[in-house]
Each structure stands twice: as structure tokens, then as C-alpha cells.
Amino acid sequence: MAELLTPTLTLPQFLQQPETKPANEYINGEIVQKPMPKGRHSRLQGKLCATINQVSEEGKIAYAFPELRCSFGTRSIVPDVSVFRWDRIPFTSEGEVPDNFNIPPDWIVEILSPEQRPNKVLSNILYCLNQGSNLGWFIDPDDLSILCLMPQQQPVICQGDVVLPVLRDINLTLTVNQVFSWLKMV
Template sequence: MTVSASKPITLDEFLKLPETKPVREYIDGEIIQKPMPKGRHSRLQGKLCAAVNQVTEDAKIAYAFPELRCSFGSRSIVPDVAVFHWHRIPFHADGEVPDDFKLPPDWTIEILSPEQKPNKVIGNILYCLQHGCRLGWFVDPDDRSILVFLPGQQPELMQGSVSEALPKEARLLVLQEIELELTVDRIFGWLKMEG
């Protein structure tokens, strides 16, 4: 949903506005409200963050943030999951994580909600890649597919239902430094919580 302003505002003016729930993004001079996450979206977001952080946080390799505002270039976006290499997190002098991230993530993950327009979501992934992001995932729970984006390359559509004895090509691409083996089936398998 696009929120109309009486007059166009700048990115700096947008960043001074109070945060809302659900969050709003600033894209090409427009304020766009993201839909409120629902069950499947929240489950996938939480599990993806936990899976990444389980193998990266203690070793200070990377950290996956849910719903983190990232403001860079001419946009302020809130990826569903923003993964930053540890050395790129702009810690305060006391070691605390900052509130403001004025840089793109190393890996951006967007989970499509039914109310969202896919091209707007993919547009944010492409924008991140144009500004230094190294990997993007577009997760579609309805289609049970993940579109994987790398800078300067054609996206690759990954779908489930492959055998458990996985050839390397069937595994989803993650950042090279992160030792994590994920497949489409495993990720969408997280949606099943009973029986």
C-alpha cells in the first residue's frame, strides 16, 4: 500500500517520521507500507534468522536481523531478514548494536506476503544488489519456491521435492562464509509444526 503525502518528502524527512506498525518503506520518493506479517511469514522469518544465527553469532561471522531498517542510496527499506557480516555491523564504541543501519545488508531475504506485489519486493532485492549486497532471496510460500539473486547474474529459481541425498547444486546458495546447508524442502518444511 502506497501512502500519499501532501507534498513529496526527502529520505532525511522520512527517517525523522515516527516508526509505524506495520513498517513503512521509502522507495523512489514514495512511502509504502509493508503488510503486517502473518503466520507463515513470521514462522519462516523466525526460523531463517535462527538458522543463520545458530552457526554465525558465537563465531562472530555474521548476524541475521529480522525487520531491520536499512537506509542507503535513495531508499529506506526493511527486509524481512537482513544478514550482515560481523565486521560490517556498525557497532558503537561500547560494542552495542546501533539503531541505525545506513548500509545495505550482505544478504537480503524477502518473504512474499499475499498482499504484496512481487515486482515491488524483487525491486528492493535488486536495489540492494546494485548497492553492494552479495545475495538475495525471494521466498514465495504459496509457490514453495525461492528465487536466488546474485549481483550481475540471472536469478535462479529453486523449487522443492528433491531427494534427501542432495547434490551440491540442489542446496540453496548462502554466503560463502556461512556454513549452512539449506534446501527449499527444509525451509518450507518449517511451516509444518504439528504431526
């Protein structure tokens, strides 16, 4: 389970603190430490970022960042995968990726770890959707399901050969089975 640390800081004060491993998040005035990613989590996260970036980076459509701190509104979170449309990446004046992202991702992906409470993880996805994100995936490796969330719509639990929703303009067709097949490496 994620460790709840003593909450005594404001969001700006929290952002002045040194980064930790695993990352701390600032949620509703509380500092919560994320669990350390394990094998299945890392594999799904890495493959998903690589797959999205393979079809969207060259055309400057979008980019998937792993473990990127996003601070906006009243939260500072570190989603497992944050996908930003290219035109929303806050590049520096030199055209480089900045260190700080103060906007919600267009697409947030969270992968449930055994130590996490599902509703705490889902609350970050829902918060992002309320702040302007277009899509959220909640991946449950134990259940072999992906809960897909979009603003103003009912969540949909996807399993098997269901094709998953992705951001508009990203030329990617993935089924739930394809995502979980990445866990088999032999």
C-alpha cells in the first residue's frame, strides 16, 4: 500500500521538495508515496510508451512520457504514462522538453500495482478528466482488463479482443489482449 506521509505543505512548498524514489504525489493536501514499480508494471509501461511513440512521435502528433510529474490545479501527480498532444507540450524557447509540466495530460494511463488501492488510482484519472484530459486508461494486470474513461461518458470495462480507444489522430489499433500479451516475453 502507498505510504501516506505527513501533510503539512502547500502545493508550491511540495514542489520545492527534492524528488523521491518512488515518487511522492500531492493529492488533496496530502503527500502520498507511489509504490515502487515491479516487473509487470514496468513491462506494460515501457511497451505502451514505445508503441504510442512509434506511431505518433515522427509525425509530431503526440508523445508518451513515463513517470512524468504533472502539477496543475491542486495536485501534483506522476501518472504511469502521460500522453500529450504535440502542440500541447510546453517546449522551452530552445525547443527542448521542459522539466515542469503544469497542465494535465491529454491521455493518462495508470497501471494498478498490488499495493495500490484502486479508488485512489482512479481518483487521479478522474481528476485529470475534470481538468481537461481527454482519455484515461486504468490497467488491471490481475483482472486482464482496462477501464477506459472519457469526459462526460460512462466508463467502459474492456477485455479480450475489444479495441481500445486512443486519442484522435493517433494511428494505433490495440486490443486488450494485445496489451496483456506484452507480458509474455518467452
